[in-house]
Amino acid sequence: MVDIIHKVGIKAPISKVYAALATPEGVAGWWTKETTGGSKLGSTMKVVFHSPSGELKGEMEFELLKLDPNEQVVWRIKSGPEEWIGTDVTFALSQRGEQTIVMFGHRNWREAVEFTAHCSMKWATFLLSLRQLVETGIGQPAPHDLKIDDWN
Amino acid sequence: MVDIIHKVGIKAPISKVYAALATPEGVAGWWTKETTGGSKLGSTMKVVFHSPSGELKGEMEFELLKLDPNEQVVWRIKSGPEEWIGTDVTFALSQRGEQTIVMFGHRNWREAVEFTAHCSMKWATFLLSLRQLVETGIGQPAPHDLKIDDWN
Numbered sequence: 648m649v650d651i652i653h654k655v656g657i658k659a660p661i662s663k664v665y666a667a668l669a670t671p672e673g674v675a676g677w678w679t680k681e682t683t684g685g686s687k688l689g690s691t692m693k694v695v696f697h698s699p700s701g702e703l704k705g706e707m708e709f710e711l712l713k714l715d716p717n718e719q720v721v722w723r724i725k726s727g728p729e730e731w732i733g734t735d736v737t738f739a740l741s742q743r744g745e746q747t748i749v750m751f752g753h754r755n756w757r758e759a760v761e762f763t764a765h766c767s768m769k770w771a772t773f774l775l776s777l778r779q780l781v782e783t784g785i786g787q788p789a790p791h792d793l794k795i796d797d798w799n
Numbered sequence: 800m801v802d803i804i805h806k807v808g809i810k811a812p813i814s815k816v817y818a819a820l821a822t823p824e825g826v827a828g829w830w831t832k833e834t835t836g837g838s839k840l841g842s843t844m845k846v847v848f849h850s851p852s853g854e855l856k857g858e859m860e861f862e863l864l865k866l867d868p869n870e871q872v873v874w875r876i877k878s879g880p881e882e883w884i885g886t887d888v889t890f891a892l893s894q895r896g897e898q899t900i901v902m903f904g905h906r907n908w909r910e911a912v913e914f915t916a917h918c919s920m921k922w923a924t925f926l927l928s929l930r931q932l933v934e935t936g937i938g939q940p941a942p943h944d945l946k947i948d949d950w951n
Contacts, residue, residue: 653923654916656948743949750916764806764902771805771923775947795927796808797895 649756651767652749655774656746661717664747667781668720668738669711677777677786688714691725696789696799704789704799706763707731730762749774767793801908803919808898809878811933813869818888819933820872820890829929829938840866843877848941856878856941856951859883871948882914899933901926920947 657664667673672691675682684692690711696704707727712735713719722736737752751774756763772793780786787793809816819825823844827834836844842863848856859879864887865871874888890906890947903926908915925946932938 650911651919652911652916653920654948655920692915746949748949750913759802759804761806761902764804767919768805768807768923768926769802771920772927774920775924796806797898797900 648754649763650761651731651751651753651770653751653757653765653767653771653774655749655751655778656743657749657778657781658745660749661740661742661747663781664740664749664777665717665720667777669714669716675788677780677788678773679789679792681789685711686709687711692722699790709736728755728762730760749777765796765798769799800906801911801915802905803905803908803915803922805903805919805923805926807901807903808895809901809930809931809933810897811899813892813894813899815933816873816892816901816929817869821866821868821928827940829932829940830925831941831944833941836860837863839863844874850951851942861888880914882908882912901929917948917950921951 667677670686671682671684674692679694679696681695682692684690688711690710693708695706698704705728708725709722710725712723713721718740720738724731724734726732731733734756735754737754740749751770753766753770772795776787819829821835822838823836824845831846831848833847834844836842840863843860844902845860847858851858857880861874861875862877864875868892870892872890876883876886878884886908887906891902893900903922905918905922924947928939
């Protein structure tokens with residue numbers, strides 16, 4: 648199994664970071680504006696990605712598999728790109744000095760393919776968007792996310 | 800073994816991207832200003848990282864293990880952080896439409912540790928710096944690189 652892992656530090660209380668990961672309103676502020684669904688353990692969120700010109704780039708549904716307030720959030724991908732189905736997106740939170748440390752994982756890819764490399768780079772930019780949202784109130788979610796390559 | 804992989808697209812001729820990876824002058828423009836050494840197959844480059852306030856953050860030496868003009872560059876890490884020694888940093892280049900596609904790898908980590916997650920995130924920001932350098936002439940190398948967490 649192949650994991651994408653990243654670390655980012657956010658100068659904000661851990662509760663603000665947690666809320667941005669565990670609610671559709673939060674996720675809409677940094678990943679994609681088109682985020683809908685629940686915010687309880689076991690409920691489902693749906694995310695849809697369009698390009699600025701309106702082209703559909705992708706859509707996924709995930710279950711809120713673990714919700715431990717101010718400690719961790721785990722999403723399990725239920726539908727979306729074939730390579731994503733069954734993978735987990737994990738956020739482990741801790742406080743260090745003035746920063747909330749986010750240990751991010753997108754875990755259990757069957758293999759490392761070009762799409763994995765695309766997603767690894769793209770996740771890094773979305774984590775910077777998460778930081779920007781929590782620190783300043785304004786993230787950079789799709790459709791106005793940073794484009795990184797020939798695909799998105 | 801654990802690999803960090805990323806993909807980025809750069810709107811520039813492949814030869815310009817290659818030069819930014821295969822020469823100390825190029826690397827100094829996007830990774831760290833303190834880059835010295837050779838640009839021939841088998842020669843060594845040394846990179847030193849300081850914080851803006853002058854604190855030493857790290858230094859490494861790597862051998863130019865593969866230099867295939869406009870196709871690939873491979874660095875083999877010879878000295879530096881213990882986790883890096885013996886790992887390879889790989890750049891595979893190809894042209895697609897108006898973009899040069901960089902498939903990046905930092906390969907053969909013994910295990911996935913917190914430092915791996917830090918480096919994965921940091922590499923993503925340095926690849927954006929590489930893109931900025933090649934597309935605009937101005938990258939964001941250390942010591943003025945984007946800080947991402949409590950370590951650097």
